[in-house]
Amino acid sequence: MRPSIKQVAHLAGVSIATVSRLLNKPGSVSAETAEKIHRSIAELGFRPNFTGRNLRAGNSRTVGVVVPTLSNTVFAQCLQGIELAARALDYSVMFTTTEYLPEEESAAVELLLGHRVDGVILTVADAGSNATLDLLERERIPFVLTYNQLATSGPTTHRASVSVDNRAAACDAVAHLIGLGHRRIQMLSGRFNASDRAMQRYYGYLDAMQAAGLAPLPAIEVERHTLTAATDYQQMMADPLQRPTALFCSNDLLALSAMRDLRALGLQVPGDISVMGFDGIPVGALMAPVLASVVQPSERIGDVALRTLVEAIERAVPAAADGPSSQSPQSAQPALRHILPHVLREGGSVAPPPAAHSLS
Incomplete structure (x- = not known):
């Protein structure tokens, strides 16, 4: 006892x-x-028994976190930022995952609310149209989005979020490939309907291609970043004169998987095809060659999200302001939309295209 x-x-x-x-x-x-x-x-x-004391005081000093997965270390890095900031502010953290299944988001949030969390940090499939976020607003539960990048206009602009500018960052990455001489660049992505971040990165790809007067190639969508897409690569690389000379991948795990599968087909990276990632996970810097990537400050994203949420909790005002019942939700707390800087990590996985393609 x-x-x-x-x-x-x-x-x-x-x-x-x-x-x-x-x-x-x-x-x-x-x-x-x-x-x-x-x-x-x-x-x-x-x-x-701090839990009992806090509940008697009307709060649990616990925040919930919902992320798609922890198998992608970008979310583990974010969770570390959340945890360190929470510890500094005397809060506890509970987390759960959705495995990139939009239908699991509601169940994940309900689980956390059942444990009396004071607020929620979450990454959802589509922040622009999301029943779970609507529920949190109706219940006046403070929440902050991570990685989801909200539109600059429309009914959801008042929602708190922390991210990089996914579209601009992707545009920078593809422009870097174009600057090396690549003209046939294809995008490899997870399912767009499971990740609004991937969709925004695709728009950035289109922006860069169109700005350079280049024809975009159809995106290749795969179910999960850990699955092989060898059949897609075989078809993609079948014609030596028409195949892409560079792949832009919507996340680093997809890029690493692509490098594995391309090598299995007897292709060299970057000799035959360059590969560019997005996220900047640390393991990419340990690869040979080093994975070129857009680096997100994931731990900082978690830190800022936690501090934004706690500020809202302790003001007893939801981080989403007054929600849809507000007379002017669009103008509520616009400073809570945090866009953090990204950088490009140069790496040996990208190089100028083979000579036969450099002038095509």
Whole structure:
């Protein structure tokens, strides 16, 4: 049995109320009394029940986190940023995953709300049209989106979010490939309906191709980044004169998978085809060749999201402002839309195209 506050009070020779005052307001009892209580706590191995105390106070000091997966380390990095910031602010974190299934988002949030979290940080399939976010607003539960990049106009612009500019970052990555001489660049992506980030990155690909007067190639969509797409690559690379000289991948795990599958087909990266990723996960820098990629500040994204959420919780105002019932939700707290900077990591996975393609 765990020692109780009653046993601590009995051993220290003080009242239960005095022990409670020390735990909740350390400066509210004398130094002599505090020392006796601390000795009793140490002797008994007593641990305060902060969960019960917080619930009685009307909050749990716990935030929920919903991410698509932890197999992609970009989300693990984000979770680390959340956890470190939460610890600094005396909050706890509960997390769950959706495995990129939009229908799992509601169940994941309901699970967290059942544990009385004070607010939620989440990455969803489509932030522009999402029943789960609508529910959180109706229930006035504070939430902050991570990685989801909201439109600059429309009914959801008041929602709090932390991301890079996915479209601009993708445009920069593809422009880098164009600058190396590539003219036939194809995009490899997860399913667009499972990730609005992938869709925004596709728009960035189109922007760069069109700005250079180049014809975009049809995007290749795959179910999961860990699956092989060898059949797609075989078809893509069948005609040496028409095949792409560079792949722009919507995330780094897709890029690493592509490099594996292309090598299995006897192709060299970057000798036969260049591969550019997006996310900047640390393992990409350990590959040979190093994976060129757009680097997102994922740990910083988590840190900013947690601090934004806690500020909203402690103001007792949802991070999504007043929600749809507000008279002017579009103008509510626009500063909560955080766009963080991205950088390009140059790597050996990209190089100028083979000579036969450099002038085509």
